[in-house]
Amino acid sequence: MSETLKVTVERPDATVAILRTDGYINNAGGEEIARQAYALMGGGVSRLLLDLEKTKIVNSIGISILIEILEKLLDQGGRLAFCRLTPTIEKTFQIMGLAQYARLFAAPEPALAWLRGESE
């Protein structure tokens, strides 16, 4: 059995990046997302979209690592958005209060518009 997370990166412009996850966001999965995110942030990205379309399960350890990424982005004046969450993952993010600091979207396009400051 393996639920190893795969992460693919797209960088549509200099300050915005999309991380697409495929698999279980647990400790190892969260660390992989953080590794990619911090490399992007070191290269000038301050606005991140996490597209979780292919992630069907997360755990609180993985989410705690996402909170670390959020903290670092906010410290840099950046933004974090999520899109295409399962109802249960979205509910979990709401329970934890993540939606107060990051935005949750049904689709990538409005998320990217918000990250670019083109919408509220």
Place this chain on the structure above:
Amino acid sequence: MSSRREVHLTIPIAPEMEITATAQVAALGEWMEMGRDKIDEVKMAVVEACINAFEHSYTPDRKVEIDFRIGVEDAGQGRSYLEVDVVDAGKGFDPSRVETPSLPAKLKADRKRGWGIKIIESLMDDVRIESGEHGTRIIMRKYR
């Protein structure tokens, strides 16, 4: 449908073994015609309960016992439910002393973890935690 159906599972404390338990949740949830979103919420709660045992129980036998039950309240006349017990033989803890996490505090803290019990209690309809020096049993119920 009979009023009671039970499955027992023993998993070792090892990476990703909690996913094995979620397969039983899916099978039983589908059998009792529980909705997809509710099944996913039970799966998430079971993952959190398993991780809690993996991380904090220090159980000497390095395993976690899980009991899955389908039942119906009021001698078969009431609401049907899926109930899951996650049991370890570890050192136990005092549930009343578990700090309720908040994101504003966690954002400033070095330790971001500690969300498991809050998530379990929020996703399930009824949660009881029995814990002592011989271990912990987290009993979680979700109604169909």
